[in-house]
Amino acid sequence: MTLKKHITAVALTTALAATATVASAQSEEPIQFGLCFDLSKSYTFVTPQVAQAAQDLAMYVNDNGGIEGHPIEIIVRDHGNEPQRGVECYEQLKRDGVFIFNFMSTPVTNAVLPRAMNDENILMQSFVGRGDAVDGEVFEWVFPVGPTYWQQAANDVAFIKEQLDGDLSDAKIGFIYLDYPFGQEPIEILRTLSEREGFELELYPVPLPGSDQSGAWSSIRRDQPDYVISWLLASGHVVASKEMRRNRFPIDRYIAVNWFNEVDIANIGAEEATGILRGTNVAGGQEVPLVRLMLDTYYADGNGSGPESLVRDVYYNTGLAMYSTAFEAARIAVAEDGWPLTPESMKNAYESLSGFDGDGVMAPVTVTPEDHGGGGKTRIEQWDGEAWVPLTDWSADYLDIVWEVIKESSESFSVE
Amino acid sequence: MFYRLSGVHHANYVSDSRIFKVPADRNLAVFVLLFGLAAPFIVPSLYLNSYMLPWLIWTAAALGLNLVTGWAGQLHLGYAAVMAVGAYASIHAARFGIPWEFALIIGGLASSVIGSLFAFAALRVKGLYLALTTLAMQFVMDWVLTHSPAITGGSHASLQSPTLALLGQDITSDTGYYYVAFGWCVLVTIFMLNLKRTGLGRALVAVREKDFAAAILGVNSFYYKILAFATSSFIAGVSGALLVATFFFLAAPEQFSVAVSIQVLAMVIVGGLGSIIGSYMGVALILLVPGIVNGLVSGSSQSLGMQINVETLAHIPNAVYGALIVIILLIEPLGLGKLYGNIRDYLMVWPFDQLRK
Structure with a gap:
């Protein structure tokens, strides 16, 4: 009798334990x-x-x-x-x-x-x-x-407009970009904006990988744009900073795309980079x-998942x-x-x-x-020699124009 | 023992110019063919659609490059550009409403025309100069693609491929895609196997060995070089189109960049110039091994519980893969095809050949 009880008890416990394991495994499913x-x-x-x-x-x-x-x-x-x-x-x-x-x-x-x-x-x-x-x-x-890159470029233009006291009619904006789809993407939106706001748009294509920009910056020196918006990647900004110095273009008139981090700043030189601008949707530092x-x-x-140096990076x-x-x-x-x-x-x-x-x-x-981008807000930050200082609040401008371009482009896509 | 040679006599030219002179080779080919046909039923779908399918299409493409580089001896560094021409031409044709059968042929012909146009200019030079000229063709193509939204499909440069349909049948399943790729690869392979036996193939080999010696023999080397370029470009064009239609589903310029050209050339060289089975092996090594090694390394590091930085983890397979190519080319400079040939020769009359020594 006692043996039978014993067996029942063991069996019950096992069964209970098994159920418990299943339950906990279910709640721990990753x-x-x-x-x-x-x-x-x-x-x-x-x-x-x-x-x-x-x-x-x-x-x-x-x-x-x-x-x-x-x-x-x-x-x-x-x-x-x-x-x-x-x-x-x-x-x-x-x-x-x-x-x-x-x-x-x-x-x-x-x-x-x-x-x-x-x-x-x-x-x-x-x-x-x-x-x-x-x-x-x-x-x-x-x-x-x-x-999107379209929205980001539009926000950059809005910032320039604000800096030039709300009037772009006799402004000149330069756009320096890597001459392949990444860099070419904002051109259409900038053209539309130049028509609406009346500013003059100058395009400066740079061949991949962006290490030779001397031709582009010679033209920039000749054209004297008020601001230069830059769609270059990583080391492209470093080369641009050298060219800016050579061509006496003020570095605080250079608005980089969001792909510009602490490594690039270090390569330019923290002191040297003082004043450079960056459009971004992520707070740095x-x-x-x-x-x-x-x-x-x-x-x-x-106990981090990797080296701490990577944490000190806007990416x-x-x-x-x-x-x-x-x-x-x-x-x-x-x-x-x-x-x-x-x-x-x-x-x-x-x-x-x-x-x-x-x-x-x-x-x-x-x-x-409708909008999977979440509004497309960005801000302009400036490097003060030690850290990025936000110059504007998070905002998104020219939404109508940007969405027109988005719709025009997306309507040609269909799932087959 | 493995290759029964007893009773195999070639008493006339027809029998001597058979594709498979030894029955064992034919049996192996038949076995592989049957395996290929049965693959969708025995191979798990992951391996079918992300390993075997690209492998077959790239093999067809590599065979095309092997025709011009391995058989005709002309170094070609712009092969991906030719594939791009075919891919874009067929997709535009298909989007225009032309049935896929014709769209594919249009793609092939467009590639053929552009490929041989370049050959006209390029064939005034030889060797390394030809390599550079074809490389220039690649860059011209890249530039044209990134600067003509009309071809590449808007500012994002990605062009969707319409649903593939052959013989009035919409193809949408993994199995369907696989059979299309398989069929094309078999077609190209049969063409290449027969090429060896034709006057064209012999003329190409003559041109490869010494073009002016070939000219003295009455082989018009310029004509045959153009022919080689045109044929290989046709294969490239259709392969490029099928790659997009069955695997990527949309075409983007990066899929046909200079890196891809070099990759295809690497497939042909590692596989063995002028070797058909080598092309299959070379493609497998260059295309599939990085992914497989990557899986192995990350799997083993996980099971061993090692805490490796993700970046280091990504570079180890690259090092292993690079070392593998170096080792293979050190062991057999003529490529994987020759390595297979060596083993086959060793086993040909095994064990009697070995007894004699």
Whole structure:
């Protein structure tokens, strides 16, 4: 009798334990984010920082109970900026159950876009890929939260207008750009704006990779534009700063695109770069609450996901901006629609983000089913020799013109 | 033992110019063909659509380059540009409403015309000078693509491909795409296998070995060089179009950049100049091994619980992959095709050949 009781008790406990394990396993099912990045070729100036930011932020969320109890899993893979390997990474992670992807490369994002749209998986593509993807009515599954290059250029023009006392009618704006799609993208919007505002637009194409700009800057010296907007990448800004000095162009009239970080400043020389301007949607520096939090929680005792030097870089803040938005969306999705998280609930949650700014790490974004970009706000910051000082508040201007261009471009896209 | 040679006699020219002189080779080819046909039913879909499909299309393309570089001996550094011409021509044709069958042929012909136009200019020079001229062609093409939104599809430079449809059948499944790629690769392979046996193939080899010696023999080397360029460009054009239609679904200039040209040339050289099976192996090595090594390295570091920086993790496979190419070319400078040939020769009359030594 006692033996029988004993066996029953053991069996019961086992059964209970088994149920408990199942229950806990269910609540611990992770939320997976696929990061197929170019960590070995062209985009290495930004991807390590973004990946590290994503890992740090995920670690912080997991240490604080995860998203409604579910831990976040960050899966990082290299695709070497080759579209074929990007597709391979997508197909592989898709089969592992990942449905939130980020490729951080324009060629790869373009190659994967038709598949992601077809499979109805979430594609994060801030700053890369086609700009018209902010049109949420066409690109339902693509979330390029942040400004398009069109919007950013328009905001730059709005800033110049403000500096020139609200009148651009006899202003001259130069546009120096890398002569391939990345650099050519804002031209159309600048032309439209020049017609509306009456300023003179001068174009200065620079051949890839942007190390030879002498011809362009000679023309700039001749034309004497009031401001120069620059769509160059990384070292292109360093070359430009040398040319500005050679051609006596004031460096505080140079507005760089958002791809301009601390490494480039160091290469120009912190002192030398004083006065240079940058358009951005992400707050730079380490005094941003989220960055401070990461530094204090993990890096103070050497527990970060990577070297601390990468944290002291605006692209780390960019990574925090992208992933704080994504995690917030995931949190809303699980809170509203419950577990399991699906692409559908994630999409709805993204589209319900309102005035979210990641505790000051970026411009507040309000994502809607129509506008997946979140409003496209940016600001102009100036380097004062030690840090970036914001000159304006977060704002987005000329929305009508920008959206006209977006609509015109997106209507030619259709999923087959 | 593996290759039964007993009873294999070639008593006349027809029998001696067979594609497969040894039955074992034919059996192997038939086996591979059957495996290829059955692949969608036995290979997991991940491997089918992200490894085998691009592998087959790139093999067809590499065979085209092998025709001009391996057979005719003309170094070509602008092959991706020729593929781009085909891809854009077919997609525009298909978007215009022309059935895909014709669109593909239009793409091939457009590539052929542009490829041979360049050849006309390029063939006044030889060797390294020809390499540079073809490289220039690549840059001209790149420039044209990034500066003509009408061709590349607006300011984002990405042009969507309409749904592929062949013989009145819409092709939308992974299996369908695979069979299209497989069919094209088989076609090109059969063409290349037969090329060896034709007057054209022999003329190309003569031109490769010494073009003026060929001229003395009555082979018009200029004509054959142009022909080689035109044919290889046709293959490139159709392959480029199929690559977009079955794999990328939209065309962007980066898919046909100078890096891709160099990659295809690497496929041909690592595989072996003038070797068909080598092209298959070379493409597998250059195209697929980086991804596979990457998966292996990240998988093993995960299972070993090593805390490796993501950046370091991404560079280790590149180092392994680079070392692999160097080692292969050190062991056998004539490429993977020759490596296979060596093994085959060793086993040809095994073990009797070895007994004698």
